Amino acid sequence: MTIRVEAADFDPGAELAALTRGKPGIGGLVSFVGLVRDLAGETPIAALTLEHYPGMTERQLGELEAEANRRWPLDATLIIHRVGRLEPGDRIVLVAVASAHRDAAFDACRFLIDWLKTRAPFWKMEETSDGPRWVVARAEDDAAAAHWLEHTG
């Protein structure tokens, strides 16, 4: 159960290997890696700057991780979220979940990224040719997170 909020890039392969090392009961490992896209709608993006609320971020992510562990039998979880300035193609976030069986790992990974997007206090500012602008929250993300209120896994 690890949570990291940091500016540095991460190596998904090395992180996943470390997460499952020495835990032979794990039968499935599911990971999600979020990347910076080069377009927002039809607007080209030169870079993103991510800011967050230190303290509350870690607390919210910890609560999400605890909720995932209440809903599914998990052997290991990892959330890494980057902050600072990122360019198209850069990794933003890694969510990884390991369990004895794949169903729990798939469902819990999806749950964590869906809820992270609507609850963890991060904000993105995009650099466009028209200047900087703050990203607006998407109704689709709220709907994806609300889905999990009806499904207990």
Added chain:
Amino acid sequence: MRLLYFAWLRAKIGIGHEEVEVPDHVRDVAGLLAWLKSRGPGYAEALADLRVVRTAVNQAYVKPDHPVGRDDEVALFPPVTGG
């Protein structure tokens, strides 16, 4: 009371955090937001549409009727856009 502002709320208000002495009649989040709006044009603009303002007291999400006191850390920010 310690106040924190993030993203465009910080940009509009012009500062990221401040310590304030709130008047006695401010008892809850709704009262705090109403009082803040009266503190200047930047606050009024940042808090013009409360549908896009989220509030956390001591790092937990709260609703407008949540009580606030002088020892609390209160954060105001837009809907989150991480991930």
